[in-house]
Amino acid sequence: MSSNKQPVINKFGVISSSYYEKLFKCNGQNLYKSRSGKSKPSYSVTRECILKFNHTENLREKERLKEQLTKNILRCKRRLGLRTLGSGKHVNIPGGWIEATYLAQCKGDIQEEALNVLYDSLDHASFDYCQLPALFFVAESVLYRLCCDAFQKTYLYSVEMKLAKIGYLVFLRLFVFFLHGHLGGFKAHLLRLQQYLNVLSLSEETYYKYPNIFSNVAFILKTSEIIYERVLLSESTFSPNGNTEGYENVYSDMEFQRHLRFNQGGYEVNHLLWHCVAAWSCVQNNSPKLNNVLEHLNFHKTQLQNKCWLDSALALLVLAEAAKLNMVCLKALMDLVRDFILSIMSAQNQEESYKVNDFSWAWNIVYTYVTILAEICLYAATSDLRKTVFIGFCGCKSSQKNISLKDTVSEDEPVLREASVLGLLKYFSSKISENCNQLIWTGYYGLVYNLVRMSWELRGDEEQNGLRNTIWQTLQKTKDHEKDERIRIAVKIAQAELNDPTDPFTSYGTKVPPNVGDETLSKYIGWRIANTLSKLFFPSIDACAVPLKKLSIKQVQRKYPKKKEDPMKKRVLHFTVREHPSKSELSMFPYPDLFTRVDEQLARIVDHHWQEELKIRQKEDAICEAEERKDKELKEKNHFKEIMKKREEKLHKQTKPYELPPRTEVISLESKERNVRKVTDYRFSTKIVQLQTGILKLPPSAIQ
Structure with missing residues (x-):
């Protein structure tokens, strides 16, 4: 060979x-x-x-x-x-x-x-151009092991699953490099992979029962198909100034028009992926435009149904990174996939439209989303995000009531209200059957498979005991009531992949310290891809999306040799404020180019008009508030007059209900007190006169 x-x-x-x-x-x-x-x-x-x-x-x-x-x-x-x-x-x-x-x-x-x-x-x-030769080496080695070693074995091995996961990450990185236009010089490497990919395309019957491997294989084949079509069959390169005809009426965003397409019949990035990257950038920069971006993203949610599902899977991966930090993005992600599943299921019920559109690829999107849910549930920034992605926004009292098993399902048709973990588990468990759609049993398989891995990764984490107990109870209830052999295989496959001596279902009380780099789910690749694509779609002045190979130190020294200074000459430096301004006054960025200056000027004009419109709106709001205040006061006066009129008619009194008695009554009370004092004073004076005249005599005891 x-x-x-x-x-x-x-x-x-x-x-x-x-x-x-x-x-x-x-x-x-x-x-x-x-x-x-x-x-x-x-x-x-x-x-x-x-x-x-x-x-x-x-x-x-x-x-x-x-x-x-x-x-x-x-x-x-x-x-x-x-x-x-x-x-x-x-x-x-x-x-x-x-x-x-x-x-x-x-x-x-x-x-x-x-x-x-x-x-x-x-x-x-991180992504670096110098990694490409090593990436192709790893890709060739993995494909060789899968095609020439794994296919010859009768049983499925854990090494086979790890190789499929590694191959998925390798081709995911190659696709990102392809978007940057860096694969043009590696055609020989792509040709060497072609023979292995042809053999791998025949593995559908081998891995059909194992969606955890089959999804990775499908991603590898779809990525290689696109790369081969654009790199080997055409001489396309990425150009930010592509043709934008037909998009001006939908969007006026200059960045989108400049960075959407590949020139010369190359690969075209769809709107959904672009807006997911924009949402992630808004979350990272704490931009107030996030709600507008999510509105536009919802406008293009039908692009998730395109047959070229690779961009859709990448868009969900990027939007999931924003959902790990922001609740609004999580709501947008769950609503997007919920509408996608409902539309696919409704199309399946209409057999004619289902045959015309051919949604046989839709299970890839659902399985990718299920894996993403597990990653958010484990690695989200806050506990509220982790709880919401597992239970949903409905605020359920108990997670045990969210799973409707087949023997307890009501006669009503099940409805998918939320695309959370428990919501999808309830929906898929009620729909599964021997002849059900591949999307149903694949999604159900992925949920159970990832729940086992989540329970294993949360071992030893005391802060996540509540979530881990909920996952464990959900799995136990599913294992006890689910009789479908495909779903039971998911539990066995997950346990075999973990290859851990401690059973997560029986030893959940034992403390097992988690090791660094011991994760079974992808933790950082989504963040790396989102960061790289944001630099590609929204390039800054001083940043490069994927850094090229750096020049060696010797080349730099040869190109810029140091000048030898004469030791005999002494230089005297005179520092002044005008000659050497402060560090804060120095510009840290180079002078912007034409497009950047035009964008900044347009942004200033838009902000100016927006400020003027805000002032006009504030004046109008103040006038409206003043009129409303006057109307309210007038209504209160009229209402008070009506109350007083009714009181006068009933009680024949003109006093207000909360007033004290009139002043005249107080004066009469004071006059009575004065009269009593006068009478007592008169009696006392008469007794004194009687004592003096001898008419009234005191008893001997009083004299003593």
Whole structure:
């Protein structure tokens, strides 16, 4: 199988180092050159070492080799920067991917650990143009393992599932690079992948019962189909100044008109993806235009039904990142998918329209959304977001009442009110049957499969005990009442993929500390893609969407040599305020180009007219409030007059109900008190006169 165009691969799937050295070069620079300039390989794992480890029968030799390979895995983790999200001086992402791919050729625990390291790095690593050769190497290795090794086995293996997940992340990254127009120089690499992709397209019967793998395979095939059509069959490149005829009447956004299309018959990004990226940018920048963007997104929700579903899946992935931070975006995401499912189901009921439109691909969107729900439920910013995506906006009292199983379903037709986890679980469980649509049982399968993984990832997290208990109770109720074998397989597949000695259904009370990089769901790839696409669709002045390869230090020194200063000359620097302004006054950005200045000027004009309109509206509102206040006062006066008139007619009194008695009554009381005082004073004076004249005599006791 060795030739000039084909890699040298032995029967164990190990690619030779000679092909490796020819393949991985980026712009004429060897990837394994060290900082000192000396050439050295970026890996120490050789083909002989792998073969010896896989086939040796000597236990001591096997333990020695395993110890050496374990050290290589630890070094690979450090090189990939698993604890620093791929950043740092010690990080070499392409070299780490290659070394992890080599280590994945080993058998046993080394293979499992290497695949986990590779998956975690592909999830959180940033996008860089220099990663493309390594990406194609990983893609070729994964496709070779799937086509030449996995298909020959009768049973499904956990390694097979991990390879499918890694392949999904690799082709997802390749599609993002394709949107940036960076795959034009890698046609030879694409041609090498074509033979494996042709074999992979025949795997529908093999993976049809396992949507968790089949969805990844479908994504790989759809992505490769688009890339091959645009890169190999046409010479299309990305151009921000594409043709925008037919879109001016719908939108007047200049950014959208400039960055929507690919020129020369290339790939066209749909409105839905563009507005999802815009919503994510608004959430990141705390922009007040978020509601307007979501209104436009709702206007284009029918584009989710397009047969080219790759953009729709990418749009949901980006909108989910905004939903992890914002409740309004979460509501928009759930409503978008709810309307999509209802429209597909209504089209299925009308057999003629269903056959014409051919919605056989719709299950890919539903399964992608179900996986996204699990990611939001685990990694959302607040507990309210996590609770809402699981239970829904209805404010249910108990999660146990949300699952209507088949034996307790009422005769009424089930209605999908919310696309939450429990809402979809209730809807799919009531619709599932042996002859049901693939969308129904695939969505139900994905929910149960992801619930098992969510319960496993929440182990040992005391803050999430409530959510984990709810998930566990939901799974137990589903397992007890669901008799469909496809759904029961979902639980077994998830447990086999986790390959954990502690059963999440029985040992939920035991504390298992979660390890770094031990996640089974993608945690960072959505954020990386949203960030990269936002820079592509809304480019700033000083930012590049995907950074190209940086010039080496030697090239920079050769291009800009330092001038030698004469040591005999002494320079005296005179600092003044005018010559050296403060740091805050210096411009941190280069002078903007023409389009940027036009956009800024248009924004200032729009803001000026908006401020004037706001002032006019404020004046009109003040006039309306004054008139309403006068009318209200007049109504109160008339109402009070009517009350007083009725009181006078009934009680013959003109006093108000809450007034005190008139002043005359108070005066009469005071006069009575004065008269009483006068009478007492008169009596006392008469008694004194009688005592003086002898008429009245005191008793002897009083005199003493």
